[in-house]
Amino acid sequence: MDLPVMPPVKPMLAKAVHEVPRAPDLRYEPKWDGFRCVAFRDGDEVELGSRNDRPLTRYFPELIDLVKDALPPRCVVDSEIVIVTERGLDFDSLQLRLHPAASRVRKLAEEIPASLVVFDLLALDDRDLTGQPFAERRRVLEEVVDTELARVHLTPLTGDPDVAQDWFDRFEGAGFDGVMAKPADAPYQQDRRVMWKVKHERTADCAVAGFRWHKDGNGVGSLLLGLYDEAGTLHHVGVASSFTAARRRELVDELASLRENALDGHPWRDWTIAEAPAGRMPGVQSRWNAQKDLSWEPLRVERVAEVRYEHLQSGRFRHGTRLVRFRLDRKPESCTYSQLEEVPPAELTALLAEERARR
Template sequence: MTWTLPEPMLAAPVSDPALLPGWAGEPKWDGFRALLSVDAGRVVLRSRRGTEMAASFPEIVAGIVQLPDATAFDGELVVWDAAGRLAFERLQDRLARRGAGAARSAQEWPAHFVAFDVLRLSGTDTTGWPYRRRRAALESVFAARGLIAPWVLCPSTTDPDTLREWLTWTSVGIEGVLFKRLDDAYRPSGRDWQKYKVRETTEAIVGAVTGSLTAPRSLLLGRYDDGRLQYTGRTTTLTRTASTTVAGQLASAQHGHPWTGWSFSAGWGSHETLNGTLVEPELVVEVSVDVARDAAGRWRHPARLHRARPDLSPADVPRWTSPQR
């Protein structure tokens, strides 16, 4: 019977970063989830949604000579920039490249496969093994085979102090931590793992809304950079109460709005644009955002609105910053 890659095991979000007894923790990487198998020289590199990615990452395919045959990993594809930070946009750009273009990109922005689980080992299906046994097997493969780039062994710990230290690594692109029960098997499509994403509370200026001024659905947010209001991201859909509260504090945009003629993406990496209504950039709001940023410094994921801050002026809002500066 032919062995095929299972669906990936998933994680449910949690609000507490505490590492409980009987669980292990791993860093949550800012990359692409990927499952990889090698069988008699045939390589499958599949995204979480089932997209085949091998043609875009020839350096990963070339690296299979280091692995035992009939083996499969679960992990994360990542690209590091020159400063040692995870460069998600470089990784995103590489997905569209094939052939000579993919080979050039592999030289300029090489990807690594951060392995955090083993699903098959030398022909043995390991998904029924408990996590602690799979983890020991994964570490054994790396040690016995002396694996080097493009392979990276994801750290794992049962020490709460170590995990708390990982939560401070957001400056290099670690988004948070994953929790895995030591005695759990690998359950395809099961959401039995847990994930905690580091979030920060900050302020931004409302420059536009989706929906209408009287019933805004989401807020388009900005910050000033040398006198220019730069778009930094949008909120999730507002609750009815929040929409009503914010609506009473918005004013129609006057002539010369800094975003006149601009279009706004419906989501990071999406070609769909939002139907935005400009407002006077006067209202400050407090939002919760995770640490993922694009190359320009914009929030890659929607922010959660905490509250309007009419007590603050736009001058009180943190300045726009870009990691490329």
């Protein structure tokens, strides 16, 4: 492979803001909920790289021919790998695609094929376009990508913040994370937070059932959260993390008394790595990093945490949550799924149709 922009490429990143930014030089896109992917094509050679420099090519073999059919012979594009269903984006099915067995990968590629959403052009032929303004990169991208093919999409784009707000409000039910805002005159800056992202945020009260030590061993790295269903079963729904170093140390003392005899009658005491379905229980091996330590310490289920979250998918928080406060006025058994807001489904094809109409 010999391209003007060679792998690995660290994708351009975004800063989180609480509302849609409004400025005349901004361009807005939906924030897709998938795997970020920089796709490299040099003739018959195709490589799909993740934002963490881990190759995605082996997990999505069906995208190789798709890239060859939809993109120019020599190019580099920034994109998102997604799985589109009648209900919208399906991140759970996307995670299933990260399987170590080649036979399983091939089977899943046929049963739940992935789609590619392209949104930036980093190189074309012998030209490095990363120094060009985003508006110019997008103009050229619109000319060279073939979106008539099934499972290839050019992300919608607008310069109108009211349209972006409408996307933010209307298409959450289709699985979108939110909205991205990009300066029209900005070059492509690898691994720098020069864009903005607006994501849906809500709060929920969760039972605290355990914790994981921070990777440096000097404090609490994350709290394990649970919600009760109608039958009274406590389900692991995610973690609260991103504590400062001082707060990690404070939490060790705050939770110390809850560690005593924590396994006696603990609702998760029988969970083991071997028995746990992927992604549903603490201690499950990470799909991205088999060496990552996901062992956990049980706590007596007596503490309630109010956490800020973005959205729920398949009964779990899609991303890690942030601790707002401990609710000493709440009992853990009151932390049920019924408190969560249900987002009505939206028709994903409507948004993609809007982009085709604009062009």
